[in-house]
Each structure stands twice: as C-alpha cells, then as structure tokens.
Amino acid sequence: MNTAEFLRSSRRIRFALAALLFxxxxxxxxxxxGPDATPGATHVLTADGTxxxxxxxxxxxxxxxxxxxxxxxxxxxxxxxxxxxxxMDDIDQRIINSKVPVIVYVWPQGAQAASAGTFITYAAHVxxxxxGTVIGSATPIDASGGDIxxxxxxxxxxxxxxxxxxxxxxxxxxxxxxxxxxxxxxxxTATEALELGIVEYVAEDLDDLLAQVNGQKVALASGEVTxxxxxxxxxxxxxxxxxxxxxxxxxxxxxFLLLSLGxxxxxxELMNPGTIFPGTFGVISLLVGFFALSVLPFNWAxxxxxxxxxxxxGLELFITSHGILGISGAIAxxxxxxxxxxxxxxxxxxxxWLVFGLAAFLASFSIFIAINLMRIRRMPAQxxxxxxxxxxxxxxxxxxxxxxxxxxxxxxxxxSEDGAVKPGENVIVTAIKGLRLTVRKQKxxxxxxx
Numbered sequence: 001m002n003t004a005e006f007l008r009s010s011r012r013i014r015f016a017l018a019a020l021l022f023x024x025x026x027x028x029x030x031x032x033x034g035p036d037a038t039p040g041a042t043h044v045l046t047a048d049g050t051x052x053x054x055x056x057x058x059x060x061x062x063x064x065x066x067x068x069x070x071x072x073x074x075x076x077x078x079x080x081x082x083x084x085x086x087x088m089d090d091i092d093q094r095i096i097n098s099k100v101p102v103i104v105y106v107w108p109q110g111a112q113a114a115s116a117g118t119f120i121t122y123a124a125h126v127x128x129x130x131x132g133t134v135i136g137s138a139t140p141i142d143a144s145g146g147d148i149x150x151x152x153x154x155x156x157x158x159x160x161x162x163x164x165x166x167x168x169x170x171x172x173x174x175x176x177x178x179x180x181x182x183x184x185x186x187x188x189t190a191t192e193a194l195e196l197g198i199v200e201y202v203a204e205d206l207d208d209l210l211a212q213v214n215g216q217k218v219a220l221a222s223g224e225v226t227x228x229x230x231x232x233x234x235x236x237x238x239x240x241x242x243x244x245x246x247x248x249x250x251x252x253x254x255x256f257l258l259l260s261l262g263x264x265x266x267x268x269e270l271m272n273p274g275t276i277f278p279g280t281f282g283v284i285s286l287l288v289g290f291f292a293l294s295v296l297p298f299n300w301a302x303x304x305x306x307x308x309x310x311x312x313x314g315l316e317l318f319i320t321s322h323g324i325l326g327i328s329g330a331i332a333x334x335x336x337x338x339x340x341x342x343x344x345x346x347x348x349x350x351x352x353w354l355v356f357g358l359a360a361f362l363a364s365f366s367i368f369i370a371i372n373l374m375r376i377r378r379m380p381a382q383x384x385x386x387x388x389x390x391x392x393x394x395x396x397x398x399x400x401x402x403x404x405x406x407x408x409x410x411x412x413x414x415x416s417e418d419g420a421v422k423p424g425e426n427v428i429v430t431a432i433k434g435l436r437l438t439v440r441k442q443k444x445x446x447x448x449x450x
Contacts, residue, residue: 041233052084082115129190136187258289263310305336330363415431
C-alpha cells in the first residue's frame, strides 16, 4: 500500500469516526432528561433485569428528573436476580441521597428482589412488594458463581452484612433478617417480608401502593417530608433509546465479538485500500464495542491482547512463519477474551466457548490463507513476460536478423540470434526486451535434415 492509498484509507476511517461520534452525541443529547410533569407528581421507573451500570444510569437519570421537576415521590418498580456489587452500591447511594422520597416496589407478581435487589430495597425510603414476589438470597459470590472461601470470603460477607444492617437501621427495618440473607442466603415471600418488618407494604398494584403510602412521613437527607401520593399525577419515565441500546450491547460476549470483528475489518481495509465497507464497519464495530465496555467492568490488558491477536493473524498472511504467527494470534485472542472480564460475576464474563471457538476459527482461517498464498507463490507464472520465454512462435517475415513473428494473434518485433529465418518457420523465444523478442531457430527432430 503506497502513501496515497494509506492517506485515503486514513481519511475514510477518520470520517467514519467523526460521523459516528457526532451521531452518538446527538442521540445522547436527544434522549437525556425525563418527562414533563407538574410539581408534586409521582414519577414511576421500571428497573427489570440485571443490576448493572445501565440500570444505575437509568435510575440516576430518573431520580434526577424527579428532583428537577420537584416530584412528590419516585416509585422504582424492581424485578432483578441481582448483579454487579459496584452498580448496586452506586444505586444505593443515589437513593439514599435523593432529594425526593424513593419507593422501591418489587413488582409484578412473580418478580424478585434477589441478591443486589435486596440491598436496593433496603436502601429505599419506603419498601413494598406485590403478592407472589420474593426478596433475599443476598450472599456474595465469586467470579465463578461459587461461594467466596477463606478469609477473603469472610471479609466480603462481613462488609456486605454491615452495609445492609446500616440500611436497616437507617430505614427502621429488620436488620437480623437482612444479615441472615447475606450469611445464610435466606429469602422471604411478600407476606413474610411484611410480617418480619423487611418491607412496609404489600400492594396489589401501583394505585393500591400510592393509596397506602399516602400520608406517610419520610426522612430525607434534607429533612422530613410527608407523602401526598393518593391524588398525584403519575408520570412514567421509561428507559430511553440509548439505555435500551446499552442494555442490548452491554453483554461481554457482544463486546468481545465487536472488538474482534472491528479489528478484523480495519486490518482488511489497511491491507486492501479502496474497499470502503470493511474499514467503515471495523471503525463502527470498535467504537460500539468500546461503548459496550463503558458500561461493563473490563481489563485493558484483555483489550490489548485482542487487538494484538489480529495483528498476528495479519502478519501470518505476509510472513512465512509456518503457522507460528497464526497460532500465536489464537493464543493472544484466547488470553484476551478470558482476561477481558475475568473479575466479573459469571453473567458478566465472556463465554469460554465463544473465546475458544472464535480463536480456533480465525487461526484456521489465517493458516489456510497463508498456505494457499505460499502455494500460489510457488506456482509458475501464468501471465506476464515470464510466460513468453520458451514458447514456439511463427516467423511472419524473414528475420535477417530482425523482422516480425506471430504470437497469440499479434505481430511482435523479433531478432534472431542464430542467423536468418525464413517466413513460416517456427522459432523459440529466448528473451524479451521491452516489446522486442529474441528468438532462435527451432531444432528439427533427430534424423530429419534441414
């Protein structure tokens, strides 16, 4: 690739990068904020799914919108199996420091506030559950999904227990049961939770909840307020486009694939300048992949190894390494994929099947291409000047020593190197200099006279 082609390729990549960032900025700006509502309204958020940075972003935005609109309360309809402890801590802090009362309502029937969801419920100013819901099972687990053993396990559990007991004292809830949910993994139904003092209300639906909590005094960080929710305006602040998009791509497997495909696309573009699609697709894939990683805990060493793997795959096509570079690329890709999210809970880790499968496919593909390139390089030339030397052509004029010969339907200037040649005689091409052939007479078969 010459300098001009490289510059053209670089300009396309920079243009795609600038366009994507511009569109992303516009989308984020357009999707920010919340619904218009009158002061004193009740804002309703729906947080269902895994506790992750996207959920924290959504709840933070929702509470912020309620504060800006001077809402009377925020209801978070919660249904979660748990998730990242870091995101849970961020959500807890946002709720505790909210300037408006936050009501966590485990909803709908069949929902749960498990693990991290238990902490979020305990952090709320008011806690409620729908019939047929459960809460609990808040024991911390390690990255493999098992119990954390030894001194580290004790430290983690003690810290979690102290945290939830503090929430219980802050909200006047059952701290003993909260500790048992951490140490023993206990759970409770809605009815049991009400009887044990885990939550304050069991409500059939949102209207029933707002009617029950009406008039309750709530202690905020800024002072005590009284809930007036019975006849308040209800506004639903659902997830916006960016949050929905992040929920889709905030998956370690998708992020890993995007980084891998993005690196491959950019490499193809650099090696074949002028093919616009691979480069543009690669830039967009990389950017979306990093966007996905922005809401996932990850290790930069894993990212570096993934990018390095594709450099090795590319070098395999140009350097005769007998597969060493391709295998090294596969090893780097496997290590990168495993390290990328290794410190996360199982649901936030890249699938090992995906890592090994993709690495094996790419390694096999790059070695296959390299073998075929070597085979092609060793084949005799099929076109070009090299294919002319050694061919038998016919003299169309006398060569004495110069004249013309006929080859492949064309007349060529020729010069005989071993004397005169009559028209119609066969001669053999021995060299080519520019557009002039050097020929010699064809020797007759043995036994024939010339």
